[in-house]
Amino acid sequence: MELLGAASAVLLVCVICLLNFARWKIRSGKGKMPPGPAPLPILGNLLQVKPKDLAKTLEKLSEEYGPVFTVHLGSDPVVVLCGHDVVKEALIDRGDEFAARGRMPLGDRGNKGLGIIFSNNEGWLHVRRFALTTLRNFGMGKRSIEERIQEEAEHLLEELRKTKKMPFDPTFMLCCTVSNVICSVIFGKRYDYKDKKFLSLMSNMNNIFEMISSFWGQEKDQPNSSFHVKNLITTAFDLFIGGTETTSTTLRYGFLLLLKHPEIQEKVQEEIDRVVGRSRRPCVADRTQMPYTDAVAHEIQRFITLIPLSVPRAVTKDIYFRGYFIPKGTTIFPVLSSVLYNSKEFPNPNEFNPGHFLNENGTFRKSELFMPFSAGKRICPGEGLARMEIFLLLTTILQNFTLKAVLRPEELSITPTLSGTGNVPPFYQLCALPR
Known part of the structure; x- marks a missing residue:
């Protein structure tokens, strides 16, 4: 009986493997689903990809299967897009x-299809349009939001002075600064960095799973409307996640790179002194006169590739793409790192070099391959705000402080501690020395 049971189990596994392989073969090939490694039952291709370094693993697979290929994360197929031409086309x-x-x-578990980031169909269109309109009404892209950032930058400078040249971890401080800009937009107020409610908000932000309680209003006479309490709360949560974690992490990673390359920090400070001086606050209008600083801000975003796979997309209908069939609802991974690390556009892409965004005469060089905020219909709605914050906070801090590493620059690691959905910078401490 035991032998019969074991034989039955082996037979069952073999049947599952054969069915899975046949399913994969049917989906693969020209005119069918894009090719890719054969998946195992249940596990799919999880043994062939490294979740802690997912983007690089997928880029490696593209060398074998081409710029459009399929991997199975579990039993579900995911179509991967690698390279600028393919990502742009899609x-x-x-x-x-x-x-x-x-x-x-x-x-899916946290947002349940609500908000901006994870929603679809008309609900997403309505809420995204509402969020963009509201942010513009509150000053995004205008002088009023610039003044909010400048005011918060002054509070950040005060917090930096309190460190009294002693080593500290900038994570929490930068998170509070960036989050306070969103707070000033959504709540109409900022919070002291030691405020208990604000500390609770930061804790929730870092955990990501919990949502804030914020009432934006509803249109109760329209039962099918997207503007109900749960959706608007989720939208507010999305704005905090998108407007706090990404920007503060970009700055934190950026400062680590400047600690690693003090000569670049020095050149930024020279340009700040020449264009802005020490007596007034930097403003967005200064950016056009500061090509090197602008290049550094762009290179930070390119180099760290904060969201290397973008946030996953899906096709809205059955389509044919590059000769392959992709069924409606199939998840798509546009590998942004394959665009931002294009060696033809950015020579020696693994090197942190502001020259990637400078012309030979020292003027700023734009690149259509610069897409850290993704591209197309789902591009980050807070791109303008984030770029403004990165430039203003970077220049304000370096106008007033020189950042020094606790370790020697050559001893600093700039390799992400985790590279899955996002690139997480390693822990470090720095000293802020008044200039």
Whole structure:
């Protein structure tokens, strides 16, 4: 009986493997689903990809299977797009077909299809349009939001002075600064960095799973409207996640790179002194006169590739793309790191070099391959705010302080501690020395 049971189990496994392999073969090939490594039952290709370094693993697989290929994360197929031409064609040229949000278990459980980041269909369009309009009404892209950032930068300078040249971890401080800008927009007020409510908000932010309680209002006479309490709370939560974690982490990673390359920090400070001086606050209008600083801000975002796979997309209908069939609802991974690390556009892409965004005469060089905020219909709605914050906070801090590493620059690691959905910088401490 035991032998019979074991034989039955082996037979069952073999049947599952054969069915899974046949399913994969049917989906693969020209005119069918894009090719890719054969998946195992249940596990899919999880043994062939490294969750802690997912983007690089996928880029490696693209060398074998081409710029459009399929991997199975568990039993679900995911179509991967590598390289600028393919990503641009999908997200921009055919943006409507790739405008749906792909499946993310964390987002599905936490947001339940609400808000901006993980929602789809008309609900997403309505809420996104509402969020953009509201942010513009509150000053995004205008002088009023610039003044909010400048005011918060002054509070950050005061916190930096309190460190009295002693080593500290900048994570919490930068998170509070950036989050306070969003607080000033959504709540109409900022919070002291030791305020208990604000500390609770920061704790929730870092955990990501919990949502804030914020009432934006509803249109109760329209039962099918997207503007109900739960959706607007989730939208506010999305604005905090998108407007706090990404920008503060970009700055934190950026300061680590400046500690690693003190000569670059020095050149930024020279340009600040020449264009802005020490007696007034930096402003957005200064950016056009500060090509090197602007290049550094862009290179930080390119080099760290904060969200290397973008946030997953999905196709809105059955489509044919580059000769392959992709069924409606299939999750799409546009590998942004494959664009931002294009060696033809950015020579020696693994090197942190502001020259990637400078012309030979020292003027700023734009690049259509610069897409850290993704591209197309699902591009980050807070891109303008984030770019403004990065420039103003970077210049304000370096106008007043020189950042020094606790370790020697050559001893600092700039390798992400985790590179899955996002690139997480390693822990470090720095000293802020008044200039």
